[in-house]
Structures are given as C-alpha cells and as structure tokens.
Amino acid sequence: MAELIVHNPPRAALKASGYIGSPEGDIELTENDKTYNVSSFASATVKIPEEEKTVTPSAVKQEITPDNGLLSKVTVLPAPLEERTVTPTIVQQTITPEAPAIGLSKVTVGAALPPPILVSKQITENGTYTAADDNADGYSEVTVAVPREITKLVDGTITEYVDDEVTAIAQNTFYKKTALTTCIVPNVRTIGDAAFDGCVSLSNVDFSSVRSIDQYAFRSANILAVNFPNLIEVGTRGFMNSTGLSSWNLPLLETIGSYAFAFINPANKVIDLPNCTSIGEGAFFAVVKLNVILRKRATLAFYGNAKIYAYQEDIDNYYSTATNWSALYAHGQIYPIEGSEYE
Numbered sequence: 001m002a003e004l005i006v007h008n009p010p011r012a013a014l015k016a017s018g019y020i021g022s023p024e025g026d027i028e029l030t031e032n033d034k035t036y037n038v039s040s041f042a043s044a045t046v047k048i049p050e051e052e053k054t055v056t057p058s059a060v061k062q063e064i065t066p067d068n069g070l071l072s073k074v075t076v077l078p079a080p081l082e083e084r085t086v087t088p089t090i091v092q093q094t095i096t097p098e099a100p101a102i103g104l105s106k107v108t109v110g111a112a113l114p115p116p117i118l119v120s121k122q123i124t125e126n127g128t129y130t131a132a133d134d135n136a137d138g139y140s141e142v143t144v145a146v147p148r149e150i151t152k153l154v155d156g157t158i159t160e161y162v163d164d165e166v167t168a169i170a171q172n173t174f175y176k177k178t179a180l181t182t183c184i185v186p187n188v189r190t191i192g193d194a195a196f197d198g199c200v201s202l203s204n205v206d207f208s209s210v211r212s213i214d215q216y217a218f219r220s221a222n223i224l225a226v227n228f229p230n231l232i233e234v235g236t237r238g239f240m241n242s243t244g245l246s247s248w249n250l251p252l253l254e255t256i257g258s259y260a261f262a263f264i265n266p267a268n269k270v271i272d273l274p275n276c277t278s279i280g281e282g283a284f285f286a287v288v289k290l291n292v293i294l295r296k297r298a299t300l301a302f303y304g305n306a307k308i309y310a311y312q313e314d315i316d317n318y319y320s321t322a323t324n325w326s327a328l329y330a331h332g333q334i335y336p337i338e339g340s341e342y343e
Contacts, residue, residue, distance in 0.1 A: 081105035169195045196221045256283045300324040312336040
C-alpha cells in the first residue's frame with residue numbers, strides 16, 4: 001500500500017503517485033501532518049484555504065499578507081479623519097492629527113484672545129504682588145521706590161515740618177521738640193521709637209499713610225486727634241499720656257500694644273475698632289468711662305474699667321469664656337452692640 005504524508009502543503013496542487021490498483025477517485029488534502037491512504041485514489045491535491053482581511057489605513061506603507069492561506073479579498077476601511085478646535089495664540093501653531101486619525105477634516109479656530117492688560121507698579125514694601133490684584137494680566141514695568149527716611153533733628157526750636165516725599169521717620173527724630181506744632185508728612189508709612197515723644201505742642205498733623213507706630217512714638221505728645229486711617233499696629237505706650245486727644249479714627253487698626261493708650265483722658269469716650277484682633281495689657285489703663293467697640297473677636301491682655309461692646313454671638317460663644325475676657329463678662333462690662341447706639 002502506498003502512503004502520502006502531507007507536510008506544510010505548498011501553494012499549488014500536489015499530485016500523488018505510486019498508487020496500486022485501479023484509481024477510484026480524488027481526495028483533497030486540507031490538513032498538515034496527516035497520513036492519507038492513497039491506494040484507492042488516482043490523485044491527491046492540497047487545497048489552500050482562501051482568506052479575507054480588513055485593514056485600517058495608516059500614514060505609512062503596509063504589507064498585507066495572509067495568516068494561513070491565500071487572500072481572496074482585502075477591504076480597506078475609510079481613512080479616519082479628525083476635527084480639532086484650537087485657541088489662537090501670538091505664536092505660530094502646528095496642528096496635527098492624533099492617532100489613529102491620519103488627517104484633519106476640519107480645524108476650528110476659537111475667538112481671538114483680547115490683548116493682555118499690562119500696568120506699571122511702584123513697590124514700596126517687601127511682599128508678593130499679583131497682577132490680578134491690580135485688575136491686570138501682567139506688569140509692563142515694576143519700580144522699587146527707595147524709602148526716604150528722616151533721622152534725628154538737631155534744631156530744638158523747629159516749629160513746622162512739611163515733606164511729601166519722606167516715607168519713614170526714624171526713632172527719636174523729633175524727640176522732645178517742644179516747639180513743634182505742625183508735621184505734614186502724607187506719605188510716611190512707619191514712625192520709629194519715641195519719634196515724637198514729648199512734643200507737647202503738636203497739633204496740626206497729617207499721618208494719613210502711616211501703617212506702623214513703634215513704642216513711645218507719641219508719648220506725652222498731646223496730639224489732638226488720633227487720625228490714622230491706614231494704621232495697622234501701634235506699639236507699647238505709643239500714645240500714653242497724650243492727654244489732649246479729642247477724636248479717634250482707626251478703621252484698620254489690628255494690634256494695640258501694652259499701655260498704648262494709657263492715661264490719655266480723651267474728650268471723645270468712644271473708640272470704634274472694627275478690625276482690632278489683639279489688645280495688649282493695660283492698653284486703655286486709667287481711661288475713665290471709655291466705651292470700646294469691637295466688631296471682630298480679639299485677644300485680650302488688658303484690664304481697666306472700660307465698657308466693651310461686641311456682637312451678641314461673639315459674647316455668647318467667645319467673650320463669656322475666653323481668657324481675660326471672662327472676668328470682664330462676669331463683672332458685667334461686656335455689652336451687646338445690637339440694640340445699642342453703636343449698632
């Protein structure tokens with residue numbers, strides 16, 4: 001008996017030969033490594049399977065080959081295209097499709113951006129500045145103003161000082177200048193230790209830009225009005241013994257040092273401190289019949305006979321139990337703003 005063994009059939013018909021006996025028919029050989037008995041067959045052919053493939057186009061040349069047999073059909077899918085939306089910029093942009101897309105069918109350009117708003121700024125203090133704070137997108141120019149400070153004056157008879165360029169007054173600058181009546185310095189931001197200590201005649205002043213007053217700055221100065229619309233902090237004994245005070249204007253004051261307003265005996269017995277958050281020990285010591293209006297919760301280290309007015313919620317949830325405040329609360333020295341003349 002003759003046998004035919006098929007190993008990896010070629011891509012053409014294979015004829016079997018050497019058969020014994022009369023041929024009885026043909027057979028298709030379709031499987032690899034299979035033994036067929038061909039004694040009864042006149043011929044044997046190997047059938048190559050046909051295959052259909054579907055491919056996706058790409059930007060580079062592709063070679064399409066069958067996996068097992070012959071390719072009878074190759075179907076190429078429609079090329080994927082992409083739509084893109086871009087935002088215009090001031091520099092050139094290259095718009096390319098993202099895989100698997102091989103091209104762009106549409107590019108939409110957004111509305112043109114408005115030109116940036118640039119402003120110039122002069123800086124006088126250390127800090128972090130952002131253009132958004134100045135309603136701008138950026139700064140076209142930033143300049144640093146060098147602080148101009150005046151120091152101790154030797155002329156003991158000076159009666160008037162006017163300077164709209166000076167930005168700081170050093171310690172002891174006008175110390176005990178008893179003849180000084182006028183000081184107009186609208187751009188000064190800081191006043192040093194004892195700068196006006198003992199200026200008993202001082203009455204006509206402009207300190208509208210001052211943010212910080214150091215210790216003893218106006219002690220015994222008898223300044224008539226505490227008009228400091230931008231003051232943030234006053235140091236220890238800053239206005240102590242300034243007995244001529246008649247009015248207050250401290251809308252931004254946050255921190256009051258120890259004994260800062262002790263022994264002042266002002267004509268106006270009401271001091272409204274809408275931003276105050278810290279009151280030092282003895283801050284209003286020996287100030288008779290003073291009413292202090294607090295519109296924020298403040299820490300306290302002071303003692304005295306002043307009446308405190310605060311919001312009822314703060315009294316209930318803070319002042320009634322807070323350190324040093326609870327004693328005043330127990331003595332009936334804290335009153336609600338609501339319903340009072342200070343509401």
